Amino acid sequence: MPTSSAQHQHRLPQHLLRAREAVMAYFRPLLNSVGLTEQQWRILRLLDDRGEMEAGVIADLACILSPSLTGILVRMEKAGLIHRSRDKVDSRRLxxxxxxxxRQLTREVAPLSNACYRQIEAHFGEEKLELLISLLNELEQLPAPVAVTEDKPQLTEADL
Amino acid sequence: MPTSSAQHQHRLPQHLLRAREAVMAYFRPLLNSVGLTEQQWRILRLLDDRGEMEAGVIADLACILSPSLTGILVRMEKAGLIHRSRDKVDSRRLxxxxxxxxRQLTREVAPLSNACYRQIEAHFGEEKLELLISLLNELEQLPAPVAVTEDKPQLTEADL
DNA sequence: CGCAGAATGTTAAGATATTAATCACATTGA
DNA sequence: TCAATGTGATTAATATCTTAACATTCTGCG
Structure with missing residues:
Protein backbone atom coordinates (compact mmCIF):
# COMPACT_ATOMS: atom_id res chain seq x y z
CA MET A 1 0.00 0.00 0.00
CA PRO A 2 1.18 3.51 -0.84
CA THR A 3 2.23 4.68 2.58
CA SER A 4 0.91 6.59 5.53
CA SER A 5 -2.30 8.53 5.36
CA ALA A 6 -0.11 11.62 5.25
CA GLN A 7 -3.23 13.76 5.00
CA HIS A 8 -1.43 16.46 3.07
CA GLN A 9 0.18 17.92 6.11
CA HIS A 10 0.39 21.62 6.29
CA ARG A 11 4.01 21.69 7.32
CA LEU A 12 3.89 25.13 8.79
CA PRO A 13 7.53 25.01 9.91
CA GLN A 14 8.61 24.08 6.42
CA HIS A 15 6.74 26.99 4.91
CA LEU A 16 8.23 29.38 7.41
CA LEU A 17 11.64 28.03 6.55
CA ARG A 18 11.19 28.25 2.80
CA ALA A 19 9.69 31.71 2.99
CA ARG A 20 12.61 32.88 5.04
CA GLU A 21 15.01 31.41 2.52
CA ALA A 22 13.30 33.25 -0.32
CA VAL A 23 13.55 36.49 1.60
CA MET A 24 17.11 36.06 2.78
CA ALA A 25 18.18 35.48 -0.79
CA TYR A 26 17.62 39.20 -1.23
CA PHE A 27 19.80 40.20 1.71
CA ARG A 28 22.55 37.64 1.62
CA PRO A 29 24.54 39.06 -1.29
CA LEU A 30 24.67 42.43 0.43
CA LEU A 31 25.79 40.99 3.74
CA ASN A 32 28.37 38.79 2.08
CA SER A 33 29.76 41.74 0.20
CA VAL A 34 30.55 43.51 3.46
CA GLY A 35 31.64 40.38 5.28
CA LEU A 36 28.82 40.20 7.79
CA THR A 37 26.77 37.18 8.82
CA GLU A 38 23.03 37.39 9.26
CA GLN A 39 23.41 37.25 13.01
CA GLN A 40 26.06 39.93 13.12
CA TRP A 41 23.88 42.20 11.05
CA ARG A 42 20.90 41.67 13.34
CA ILE A 43 23.06 42.61 16.30
CA LEU A 44 24.55 45.66 14.65
CA ARG A 45 21.17 47.03 13.77
CA LEU A 46 19.82 46.39 17.21
CA LEU A 47 22.70 48.26 18.77
CA ASP A 48 22.42 51.14 16.35
CA ASP A 49 18.67 51.41 16.87
CA ARG A 50 18.53 51.10 20.62
CA GLY A 51 21.98 51.84 21.94
CA GLU A 52 24.15 49.66 24.12
CA MET A 53 22.48 46.76 25.83
CA GLU A 54 23.34 43.63 27.73
CA ALA A 55 23.92 40.31 26.12
CA GLY A 56 20.75 38.70 27.41
CA VAL A 57 18.62 41.36 25.77
CA ILE A 58 20.44 40.90 22.49
CA ALA A 59 19.86 37.18 22.70
CA ASP A 60 16.14 37.72 23.13
CA LEU A 61 15.68 40.36 20.50
CA ALA A 62 17.93 38.82 17.89
CA CYS A 63 16.74 35.26 18.46
CA ILE A 64 20.18 33.95 19.27
CA LEU A 65 20.80 31.49 22.09
CA SER A 66 23.35 32.63 24.58
CA PRO A 67 25.92 29.95 23.85
CA SER A 68 25.99 31.07 20.25
CA LEU A 69 25.96 34.70 21.21
CA THR A 70 29.09 34.34 23.31
CA GLY A 71 31.17 33.36 20.31
CA ILE A 72 29.53 35.78 17.94
CA LEU A 73 30.25 38.72 20.24
CA VAL A 74 33.86 37.65 20.69
CA ARG A 75 34.35 37.55 16.94
CA MET A 76 32.60 40.87 16.46
CA GLU A 77 34.81 42.51 19.03
CA LYS A 78 37.87 40.98 17.43
CA ALA A 79 36.66 42.47 14.15
CA GLY A 80 36.42 45.88 15.80
CA LEU A 81 32.67 46.19 15.40
CA ILE A 82 31.67 46.31 19.06
CA HIS A 83 32.96 46.72 22.60
CA ARG A 84 32.26 44.30 25.42
CA SER A 85 32.39 45.27 29.07
CA ARG A 86 30.99 44.14 32.38
CA ASP A 87 28.31 45.94 34.29
CA LYS A 88 29.91 47.86 37.17
CA VAL A 89 27.28 46.94 39.73
CA ASP A 90 26.48 43.39 38.63
CA SER A 91 29.53 41.90 37.01
CA ARG A 92 27.63 38.95 35.66
CA ARG A 93 26.06 41.14 33.05
CA LEU A 94 27.84 41.75 29.78
CA ARG A 103 28.39 52.32 13.74
CA GLN A 104 29.84 53.55 10.49
CA LEU A 105 29.47 50.19 8.83
CA THR A 106 25.93 49.82 10.06
CA ARG A 107 24.85 53.18 8.76
CA GLU A 108 26.54 52.53 5.49
CA VAL A 109 24.80 49.20 4.99
CA ALA A 110 21.38 50.07 6.40
CA PRO A 111 20.11 51.97 3.35
CA LEU A 112 21.18 49.15 1.07
CA SER A 113 19.39 46.70 3.28
CA ASN A 114 16.29 48.85 3.19
CA ALA A 115 16.52 48.89 -0.57
CA CYS A 116 16.45 45.10 -0.59
CA TYR A 117 13.41 45.18 1.58
CA ARG A 118 11.63 47.58 -0.72
CA GLN A 119 12.38 45.27 -3.62
CA ILE A 120 10.60 42.49 -1.81
CA GLU A 121 7.76 44.77 -0.92
CA ALA A 122 7.44 45.79 -4.54
CA HIS A 123 7.21 42.20 -5.69
CA PHE A 124 4.90 41.00 -2.98
CA GLY A 125 2.63 43.95 -2.44
CA GLU A 126 2.61 46.30 0.47
CA GLU A 127 -0.74 45.35 1.98
CA LYS A 128 -0.15 41.65 1.68
CA LEU A 129 3.15 42.15 3.40
CA GLU A 130 1.47 44.06 6.22
CA LEU A 131 -1.07 41.30 6.57
CA LEU A 132 1.57 38.62 6.58
CA ILE A 133 3.62 40.37 9.20
CA SER A 134 0.66 40.86 11.46
CA LEU A 135 -0.18 37.18 11.19
CA LEU A 136 3.39 36.28 11.98
CA ASN A 137 3.24 38.58 14.94
CA GLU A 138 0.25 36.74 16.27
CA LEU A 139 1.89 33.41 15.68
CA GLU A 140 4.86 34.53 17.72
CA GLN A 141 2.51 34.98 20.67
CA LEU A 142 1.60 31.29 20.77
CA PRO A 143 1.49 30.12 24.36
CA ALA A 144 4.33 27.82 25.32
CA PRO A 145 3.29 24.26 24.65
CA VAL A 146 2.38 21.90 27.45
CA ALA A 147 4.75 19.00 27.85
CA VAL A 148 3.32 15.85 26.31
CA THR A 149 6.08 13.34 26.42
CA GLU A 150 7.40 13.64 29.95
CA ASP A 151 7.09 11.43 32.97
CA LYS A 152 5.65 14.37 34.79
CA PRO A 153 1.93 13.98 35.34
CA GLN A 154 0.66 16.26 32.58
CA LEU A 155 -0.09 19.74 33.77
CA THR A 156 -3.77 20.22 34.39
CA GLU A 157 -5.73 23.42 34.45
CA ALA A 158 -5.58 23.20 38.22
CA ASP A 159 -1.92 24.07 38.03
CA LEU A 160 -2.68 27.52 36.73
CA MET B 1 21.48 62.38 18.85
CA PRO B 2 19.30 59.30 19.26
CA THR B 3 20.48 57.27 16.32
CA SER B 4 19.56 56.43 12.78
CA SER B 5 16.17 57.22 11.36
CA ALA B 6 15.47 53.51 11.70
CA GLN B 7 11.94 54.08 10.41
CA HIS B 8 10.53 51.15 12.37
CA GLN B 9 11.76 48.55 9.97
CA HIS B 10 9.50 45.71 9.25
CA ARG B 11 12.14 43.05 9.74
CA LEU B 12 10.36 40.39 7.81
CA PRO B 13 13.20 37.88 8.26
CA GLN B 14 13.10 38.41 12.01
CA HIS B 15 9.39 37.78 12.13
CA LEU B 16 9.72 34.64 10.09
CA LEU B 17 12.44 33.49 12.44
CA ARG B 18 10.52 34.24 15.60
CA ALA B 19 7.34 32.71 14.29
CA ARG B 20 9.21 29.57 13.41
CA GLU B 21 10.70 29.46 16.88
CA ALA B 22 7.26 29.73 18.46
CA VAL B 23 6.03 26.89 16.30
CA MET B 24 9.03 24.64 16.73
CA ALA B 25 8.67 24.94 20.48
CA TYR B 26 5.67 22.68 20.05
CA PHE B 27 7.54 20.02 18.12
CA ARG B 28 10.96 20.09 19.71
CA PRO B 29 10.10 18.21 22.89
CA LEU B 30 8.63 15.38 20.88
CA LEU B 31 11.60 15.12 18.56
CA ASN B 32 14.04 15.29 21.44
CA SER B 33 12.20 12.54 23.24
CA VAL B 34 12.82 10.17 20.32
CA GLY B 35 16.32 11.45 19.60
CA LEU B 36 15.65 13.03 16.23
CA THR B 37 16.78 16.41 14.95
CA GLU B 38 14.45 18.66 13.03
CA GLN B 39 16.25 17.89 9.81
CA GLN B 40 16.19 14.16 10.35
CA TRP B 41 12.48 14.29 11.00
CA ARG B 42 11.84 16.25 7.83
CA ILE B 43 13.74 13.65 5.87
CA LEU B 44 12.00 10.71 7.49
CA ARG B 45 8.60 12.10 6.70
CA LEU B 46 9.52 12.87 3.15
CA LEU B 47 10.71 9.33 2.61
CA ASP B 48 7.65 7.83 4.24
CA ASP B 49 5.32 10.03 2.23
CA ARG B 50 6.90 9.70 -1.17
CA GLY B 51 9.10 6.65 -1.09
CA GLU B 52 12.80 6.44 -1.85
CA MET B 53 14.36 9.38 -3.61
CA GLU B 54 17.71 10.77 -4.52
CA ALA B 55 19.68 13.10 -2.33
CA GLY B 56 19.23 16.15 -4.48
CA VAL B 57 15.46 15.90 -4.26
CA ILE B 58 15.65 15.57 -0.52
CA ALA B 59 17.84 18.62 -0.36
CA ASP B 60 15.29 20.64 -2.32
CA LEU B 61 12.20 19.46 -0.53
CA ALA B 62 13.64 19.53 2.97
CA CYS B 63 15.48 22.82 2.53
CA ILE B 64 18.85 21.38 3.38
CA LEU B 65 21.98 22.31 1.45
CA SER B 66 23.86 19.36 0.05
CA PRO B 67 26.96 19.75 2.17
CA SER B 68 24.80 19.47 5.27
CA LEU B 69 22.77 16.67 3.81
CA THR B 70 25.84 14.53 3.21
CA GLY B 71 26.63 14.35 6.89
CA ILE B 72 23.03 14.05 8.01
CA LEU B 73 22.44 11.05 5.77
CA VAL B 74 25.62 9.38 6.96
CA ARG B 75 24.53 9.75 10.56
CA MET B 76 21.02 8.57 9.79
CA GLU B 77 22.35 5.47 8.10
CA LYS B 78 24.67 4.83 11.01
CA ALA B 79 21.62 5.12 13.26
CA GLY B 80 19.86 2.50 11.16
CA LEU B 81 17.10 4.80 9.97
CA ILE B 82 17.82 4.76 6.24
CA HIS B 83 19.76 3.00 3.49
CA ARG B 84 22.04 4.77 1.03
CA SER B 85 22.90 3.36 -2.37
CA ARG B 86 24.07 4.54 -5.76
CA ASP B 87 21.89 4.64 -8.82
CA LYS B 88 22.78 1.70 -11.08
CA VAL B 89 22.69 3.68 -14.29
CA ASP B 90 24.03 7.02 -13.09
CA SER B 91 26.38 6.40 -10.25
CA ARG B 92 26.57 10.05 -9.34
CA ARG B 93 23.10 9.88 -7.91
CA LEU B 94 22.61 8.82 -4.31
CA ARG B 103 9.64 3.46 8.81
CA GLN B 104 8.45 2.15 12.15
CA LEU B 105 9.80 5.13 14.02
CA THR B 106 8.30 7.54 11.54
CA ARG B 107 4.85 6.03 11.76
CA GLU B 108 5.06 5.95 15.50
CA VAL B 109 5.99 9.61 15.77
CA ALA B 110 3.80 10.99 12.98
CA PRO B 111 0.53 10.97 14.93
CA LEU B 112 2.18 12.70 17.85
CA SER B 113 3.56 15.31 15.52
CA ASN B 114 0.14 15.81 14.02
CA ALA B 115 -1.24 16.26 17.49
CA CYS B 116 1.24 19.07 18.08
CA TYR B 117 0.13 20.66 14.88
CA ARG B 118 -3.51 20.49 15.86
CA GLN B 119 -2.65 22.16 19.14
CA ILE B 120 -1.20 25.06 17.22
CA GLU B 121 -4.15 25.12 14.91
CA ALA B 122 -6.50 25.21 17.87
CA HIS B 123 -4.70 28.18 19.40
CA PHE B 124 -4.28 30.13 16.22
CA GLY B 125 -7.44 29.39 14.35
CA GLU B 126 -7.87 27.20 11.33
CA GLU B 127 -8.73 29.86 8.78
CA LYS B 128 -6.01 32.22 9.88
CA LEU B 129 -3.58 29.38 9.57
CA GLU B 130 -4.78 28.64 6.06
CA LEU B 131 -4.41 32.28 5.16
CA LEU B 132 -0.96 32.48 6.66
CA ILE B 133 0.21 29.42 4.83
CA SER B 134 -1.07 30.66 1.52
CA LEU B 135 0.74 33.94 2.03
CA LEU B 136 3.91 32.09 2.90
CA ASN B 137 3.46 30.05 -0.21
CA GLU B 138 3.36 33.17 -2.30
CA LEU B 139 6.36 34.58 -0.57
CA GLU B 140 8.30 31.46 -1.43
CA GLN B 141 7.69 32.24 -5.09
CA LEU B 142 9.63 35.52 -4.93
CA PRO B 143 11.78 35.87 -8.02
CA ALA B 144 15.49 35.51 -7.39
CA PRO B 145 16.93 38.91 -6.57
CA VAL B 146 19.04 40.86 -9.00
CA ALA B 147 22.61 41.33 -7.91
CA VAL B 148 23.11 44.80 -6.48
CA THR B 149 26.54 44.78 -4.93
CA GLU B 150 28.64 43.45 -7.75
CA ASP B 151 31.04 45.12 -10.08
CA LYS B 152 28.01 45.74 -12.19
CA PRO B 153 27.17 49.46 -12.28
CA GLN B 154 24.86 49.87 -9.27
CA LEU B 155 21.22 49.86 -10.17
CA THR B 156 19.76 53.32 -10.30
CA GLU B 157 16.15 54.35 -9.93
CA ALA B 158 16.08 54.54 -13.69
CA ASP B 159 16.24 50.74 -13.78
CA LEU B 160 12.84 50.41 -12.15
C1' DC C 1 36.69 8.32 -30.12
C1' DG C 2 37.91 11.97 -27.07
C1' DC C 3 37.48 15.88 -24.59
C1' DA C 4 35.22 20.25 -22.73
C1' DG C 5 31.58 21.31 -19.88
C1' DA C 6 27.56 20.11 -16.96
C1' DA C 7 25.52 17.57 -13.13
C1' DT C 8 25.86 15.37 -8.38
C1' DG C 9 28.06 14.62 -4.25
C1' DT C 10 31.68 15.24 -1.06
C1' DT C 11 35.49 17.78 1.65
C1' DA C 12 37.15 21.60 3.99
C1' DA C 13 36.93 25.46 7.06
C1' DG C 14 34.72 28.60 9.74
C1' DA C 15 30.34 30.15 11.93
C1' DT C 16 26.10 29.15 14.27
C1' DA C 17 22.48 25.99 16.68
C1' DT C 18 21.35 23.01 20.41
C1' DT C 19 21.50 20.81 24.86
C1' DA C 20 23.75 20.01 29.11
C1' DA C 21 27.05 21.16 32.44
C1' DT C 22 29.70 24.61 34.77
C1' DC C 23 31.55 29.00 36.58
C1' DA C 24 31.10 33.37 38.76
C1' DC C 25 28.59 36.46 40.96
C1' DA C 26 24.04 37.96 43.39
C1' DT C 27 20.28 37.56 46.31
C1' DT C 28 17.71 35.61 49.90
C1' DG C 29 16.66 33.83 54.25
C1' DA C 30 17.71 31.63 58.62
C1' DT D 1 27.40 35.75 58.38
C1' DC D 2 26.66 31.84 55.75
C1' DA D 3 24.39 28.36 53.35
C1' DA D 4 20.97 27.76 49.77
C1' DT D 5 19.28 29.23 45.72
C1' DG D 6 19.08 31.93 41.45
C1' DT D 7 20.84 34.40 37.50
C1' DG D 8 23.84 35.52 33.52
C1' DA D 9 27.33 34.05 30.83
C1' DT D 10 30.55 30.63 29.29
C1' DT D 11 32.37 25.92 28.07
C1' DA D 12 31.82 21.50 25.95
C1' DA D 13 30.24 18.33 22.56
C1' DT D 14 27.71 17.37 18.66
C1' DA D 15 24.91 18.74 14.67
C1' DT D 16 23.97 21.83 11.08
C1' DC D 17 24.72 26.01 8.03
C1' DT D 18 27.47 28.46 4.50
C1' DT D 19 30.71 29.23 0.97
C1' DA D 20 34.31 27.58 -1.77
C1' DA D 21 36.98 24.08 -3.72
C1' DC D 22 37.22 19.15 -5.36
C1' DA D 23 36.19 14.64 -7.20
C1' DT D 24 33.44 11.75 -10.13
C1' DT D 25 30.60 10.65 -13.43
C1' DC D 26 27.75 11.98 -17.50
C1' DT D 27 26.58 14.22 -21.82
C1' DG D 28 27.05 16.33 -25.90
C1' DC D 29 29.55 17.38 -29.77
C1' DG D 30 33.41 17.81 -32.97
Missing part, protein backbone atom coordinates in the same frame (compact mmCIF):
# COMPACT_ATOMS: atom_id res chain seq x y z
CA UNK A 95 27.34 45.19 28.27
CA UNK A 96 27.68 45.41 24.51
CA UNK A 97 28.06 48.62 22.59
CA UNK A 98 28.80 49.68 19.05
CA UNK A 99 32.31 50.83 18.18
CA UNK A 100 32.86 53.74 15.87
CA UNK A 101 33.63 51.45 12.99
CA UNK A 102 30.64 49.31 13.84
CA UNK B 95 19.41 6.90 -3.65
CA UNK B 96 18.04 7.15 -0.14
CA UNK B 97 15.38 4.84 1.25
CA UNK B 98 13.75 4.21 4.59
CA UNK B 99 14.87 1.20 6.62
CA UNK B 100 12.35 -0.90 8.48
CA UNK B 101 13.24 0.75 11.75
CA UNK B 102 13.11 4.14 10.09
Missing amino acids: IVSLSLEG | IVSLSLEG
